Amino acid sequence: MNNDFILPAPPQPLTPAEQEKLRGRLIGFKGGYDEGYLRGRLAILDGRAEEVLPVRNIHVMYVASGKGYPYSPLDDAVLAALQKLTIQVTVTDVRQNLIELIAAQRPDLVLVLDGMDLPLEQINILRGAGIKTAIWLTDDPYYTDFTAKVVNYYDYVFTLERNCVEFYQELGCTDVHYLPFAAHREHYRPTTTRSPITRDVSFIGSAYWNRVNFFREVLPELMTYNSVINGIWWDRLPEAALYGERIEVGKWMSPQETASAYSGSKIVINLHRSHIDEVANNNTLSIPAVSPNPRTFEIAASGTLQLCDARDDMGNFYKPGKEIETFDSPREMMDKIHYYLNHEEERRAIALAAYERTLKDHTYNKRIDQLLTVIYGPA
Template identity: 25%
Template sequence: MQIKHSVLGKGDKKVLFDIQMLLYYKQEFDELVKTGEYTFYFLERGQFTSLFSHDFLNRVSFSGLDKTYKKNSDLKDYYQSLLSFCREEKIKACVFTSTGQYWHPDFLQLLKKEGITIALSTADDDTSAIKYCSLPYTKYYDYHFHVGVMYDKEGKTIADVLREHGGNPIWLPLGARADHINQDIRFDNRDIELCYIGNMNPPKFFRISKLKRHFGDRLKLYGAQGNGDRKSLKGIFYKICNKLFRLGYIQKLTEDELLEVYRRTKIGFNLHLVPYKGPSNSRMYELASNGVMQVCDNKLGMSRVFEDGKEIVCYETIDEAIEKIEYYLENEKGRIEIAKAAYLRSKNEYSYLHVMEKILFVLFRNDL
């Protein structure tokens, strides 16, 4: 079986990713290959995901992967072909992203026997997905990069849970893409008082609805599903919820429009599916990278990312969020000070180029 992939670079340090990273991070990888050290390989994800059933993709247990592996000869052929590919190309490290559900431990063990360092990189460990995508698989990897901080409100961290399951966790920020970082920043003359950009998932409806009732048209809502005007069942569902929770108009944005909204916004509201799990969403880094002062939940774990009161403003209840938003809408100087501090922190530490440099340092630190 021929392994479908793309390649970038000509260096001796060869790293394989199971996703087309260049779709989102081309500037970062172009910068990395300029050193002459690296060659990056990117698998065509559809080639191996098509080998799994739809039910499997809806988060089954480890036994589901084992069952698929034992019965699916095409999957075994793909694993063997990929192993041969790694051997022929002299791959030094593999980074498997999003979930461990595609890669059976038997295959991972064969990679290790070839002297290949393997890492799992997950971004949804602050949700229930950790039970399916991370915990059953973490022990089979040399490293597990994770972006979330807190696991529960009693103080247990995601790193604690991964270690309990035999993993070797390393926290990394999710980071902001180079093309989502405003290099020509201004913190004043912003005409949108408050915005929320993101999906309107059911656990968020009550919280956003309360915010909308208070701020009215001062709060602008933007989301991928827009105002629920699609003719799909999901679109109809969002349209009903919009009316039920009186959220008003939710605008869909192109990427250019997204960045323009960031540049015009004074305060960005942020929340997670579970208020005490995380913090880990991309919105947190993009708001900071565009000079938007951020009001966010996840106060318990936030100190790992931003300093409350200096780089971000945290809340525990929506009433507290409303009070703090109103205060900083009146206190322009304080808002700008916090926005500037977060912008500098994000630009200097949390760009995706910095994230990739940390990943590569870990993967190749034994070569130093």
């Protein structure tokens, strides 16, 4: 019997091309796993039922802003919550004659969004008839030159800016309450299947001058990643044309388009507008803004990591480092972009925690329940 055997040939080292191909394959597998895991977790959270809130036996007349986009999505959100939490809602807008409508409908409460174009003598008549009136201001503190002339006409004033509470109280308003906006789940929710959009970094918003100057400091570095900027006025950015469609200069995106872009981005930048802007603002007193903008909640509701400029009141809504990440300078922003694009598990953990926190605390159902509790007490 021949006991000889043939040893297998030793494995040949991979060529550089084969090594690169294998590396690409492994990266692809890892990316697919990370994407699938995130989408699966988001789908589980998205399927959870919201907390059941009390339905109040009141009739609310909701007066929409009448300004169209971008205010109309806010109107949709507030109206949807009112319809869930009260037994009757009558809808109108600032262009209609409220006095005639009130005579026919007799609501318990008139809630006005924005209200800058509503004839104030109509509010006086409503209050004289014993009907409760409330206004929810949409743009504080950026237009306080205008809102200061309006707030004293209402029984209740709600503002999304903490620093405006004391300002309106000093004007003589007795019932002023801090009530930020929130996320409307019909508009902002994560993509739970494979996303049709794949970006490293997104920013969506108008090119206020503080944003233009901020991004100019780091734009070449930012654009080495798969980064896209969307919004109006970005032709103010001298370098915009160098990046083609990656910097969109003049389009309002619908909430659904925006949510899809957020959810398809690994990181979404939220850079607030400045309270000092001689071109865009009407804030002569330069009341500083410390509260989160509506975009804060909308990004979190879309299931991605939010990288936001630090604001004093942010920690009351999301825990920095756990549910949101913040920055104080363009350099810090870029350092954190680099870090989280290379630490997927940490990025994913923050995105999931933010989404879960939003569903628990920061929906319009929760905000409207707060508003009604202020006016009518606990249900």
